Amino acid sequence: MKKEEIPQDDGALNKLTKEVLYAVDGSGKYSSELSTGWDVKTKALDLAWEDIEKRIEAARQKVLNNEASPILYFLELRLMDMGILAAYTGFWKWTIKKHLKPAAFKNLSQQKLQQYADAFNVSVEELKTMKVHDN
Amino acid sequence: MTTDFKHLQAAHCENGVTTNLLRSAGATKLTEPLAFGIGSGLFYVQLPFLVINNGPAIAFRTMPGLIFKRTCNALGIPVFRKKFASKEAGKKYLDECLAKGQPVGAQVGVYYLTYFPKEYRFHFNAHNMIVFGKEEDRYLISDPVMETATSLTEFELERVRFAKGPFAPHGQIYYPMEKKIITDELMKSAIVKGIKRNVNHMLLIPGSIAGVKGIAGTGKKIKKWKDKLGPEKAGLYLAQLVRMQEEIGTGGGGFRYIYGAFLQEAHAFHPIDELLDISKIFTEAGDKWRTAAVQAAGIYKGRIGSQADYNVMGDYLIEISEIEKKAFQALSKIKWNS
Numbered sequence: 391m392k393k394e395e396i397p398q399d400d401g402a403l404n405k406l407t408k409e410v411l412y413a414v415d416g417s418g419k420y421s422s423e424l425s426t427g428w429d430v431k432t433k434a435l436d437l438a439w440e441d442i443e444k445r446i447e448a449a450r451q452k453v454l455n456n457e458a459s460p461i462l463y464f465l466e467l468r469l470m471d472m473g474i475l476a477a478y479t480g481f482w483k484w485t486i487k488k489h490l491k492p493a494a495f496k497n498l499s500q501q502k503l504q505q506y507a508d509a510f511n512v513s514v515e516e517l518k519t520m521k522v523h524d525n
Numbered sequence: 526m527t528t529d530f531k532h533l534q535a536a537h538c539e540n541g542v543t544t545n546l547l548r549s550a551g552a553t554k555l556t557e558p559l560a561f562g563i564g565s566g567l568f569y570v571q572l573p574f575l576v577i578n579n580g581p582a583i584a585f586r587t588m589p590g591l592i593f594k595r596t597c598n599a600l601g602i603p604v605f606r607k608k609f610a611s612k613e614a615g616k617k618y619l620d621e622c623l624a625k626g627q628p629v630g631a632q633v634g635v636y637y638l639t640y641f642p643k644e645y646r647f648h649f650n651a652h653n654m655i656v657f658g659k660e661e662d663r664y665l666i667s668d669p670v671m672e673t674a675t676s677l678t679e680f681e682l683e684r685v686r687f688a689k690g691p692f693a694p695h696g697q698i699y700y701p702m703e704k705k706i707i708t709d710e711l712m713k714s715a716i717v718k719g720i721k722r723n724v725n726h727m728l729l730i731p732g733s734i735a736g737v738k739g740i741a742g743t744g745k746k747i748k749k750w751k752d753k754l755g756p757e758k759a760g761l762y763l764a765q766l767v768r769m770q771e772e773i774g775t776g777g778g779g780f781r782y783i784y785g786a787f788l789q790e791a792h793a794f795h796p797i798d799e800l801l802d803i804s805k806i807f808t809e810a811g812d813k814w815r816t817a818a819v820q821a822a823g824i825y826k827g828r829i830g831s832q833a834d835y836n837v838m839g840d841y842l843i844e845i846s847e848i849e850k851k852a853f854q855a856l857s858k859i860k861w862n863s
Contacts, residue, residue: 391777391778391782391808391811391812391815396777402642402643402644402645403642403644403645403773405642406640406641406642406671407670407671407672408672409536409670409773409774410534410535410536410557410670410776411536411776411777411782412536412558412776412777412782412783412785412786413777413782414785414808418805418808419789420558420782420785420786420789420804421786422536422557422776422786424672425777428771429822430767430771430815430818430819430821430822431767431768431771431772431818433764433822433825433826434763434764434765434767434768434771434821434822434825435644435764435768435772437760437761437764437825438578438580438761438764438765438768439644441579441761468636469578469636469647469648470648470690473690473691474648474689474690474691477689477690477693478689478690
């Protein structure tokens with residue numbers, strides 16, 4: 391890539407920093423340069439997030455239809471999988487699988503609810519109602 | 526308390542931390558491309574059967590941690606590393622290092638890295654930063670991907686040091702244990718070692734998942750994605766490929782441009798003209814990777830999407846595989862003078 395071809399498009403990262411790219415000058419010599427972003431990869435990231443939003447919404451519907459417990463919603467919302475949630479809560483994966491059922495979730499002790507709430511960085515009330523106030 | 530330290534921006538976090546810590550340990554001529562090349566950073570792999578963030582598991586560089594480890598080994602700089610069972614112990618040790626004036630590398634997760642934009646905060650636990658001081662309750666942080674140094678509160682740093690999930694950092698910190706004089710001779714032999722190892726990784730791993738054969742392997746798979754996955758999922762897969770290739774940290778073109786820069790810098794230590802010629806082949810490979818990314822974007826933006834468009838995309842990768850094979854074969858034939 392030539393220096394003058396470095397894209398300077400907008401992207402989410404641009405809020406934080408410019409990023410370093412390596413490019414060649416007229417004589418073919420490499421140096422590091424700064425870029426604000428590239429729409430090709432901005433769109434790739436946008437697409438990933440659209441997919442995540444879809445999965446969060448699908449999970450929310452499942453909880454509202456009483457097909458899953460709010461844990462499913464927060465798994466998607468916090469971009470976790472069973473392995474990550476198991477690591478944060480200390481529960482076994484199969485235990486979490488059980489708690490994904492609405493009936494089992496209703497019987498959870500205050501202490502276990504708190505463990506999930508901590509893992510999802512919400513309060514127990516928010517965990518139960520799916521109403522989150524992120525700052 | 527602050528340590529004697531200067532922030533340095535890099536394309537990739539591990540290259541940046543390696544370069545910065547080792548420069549302070551005596552490797553004054555080390556740059557990001559040299560650290561990347563000495564650490565044999567260039568790679569390609571698509572792990573079969575594994576799905577990450579609902580997309581294919583593809584990497585354009587070597588496993589996290591290896592660039593630092595290999596570069597330290599090659600330069601003969603001993604490294605201190607420590608993980609911690611408790612957050613308290615992790616904090617205490619870090620504070621002691623800073624009190625002694627020792628800046629330390631720290632492995633962290635990015636999900637709770639508050640200064641990152643939300644769009645970049647996934648559960649990725651192999652990010653690297655340097656902690657170089659503390660003012661009241663804020664730690665001074667040099668994150669190599671950022672233009673300037675920043676800071677985190679005690680709680681914020683603790684939360685990212687003790688993130689959980691794959692590659693959980695367990696508060697890991699690391700730093701070079703002693704200052705050494707790194708001679709040009711040592712740099713020269715480290716460069717040769719790094720190139721030879723990278724040739725092996727890209728040309729000699731059997732099967733069709735890794736190295737130059739892995740690139741062609743993904744190319745062949747892409748041609749089947751439209752039928753096998755359906756257009757929506759195939760688009761997401763292509764988007765994931767482009768993110769692994771071009772996202773922050775790669776320096777553009779799936780790390781191929783950094784490698785091109787490395788070979789030019791290697792030429793200053795080993796004046797062998799083939800290095801400059803082969804550097805151009807890596808530029809060509811990087812350019813082709815970016816052309817392929819534009820084609821992929823056409824598909825996931827919905828502008829194009831016929832089977833013929835997927836075939837073009839797949840053929841780009843097969844072509845890149847040939848270009849990189851040529852480059853690494855040329856590297857393998859270089860006669861090193863020392």
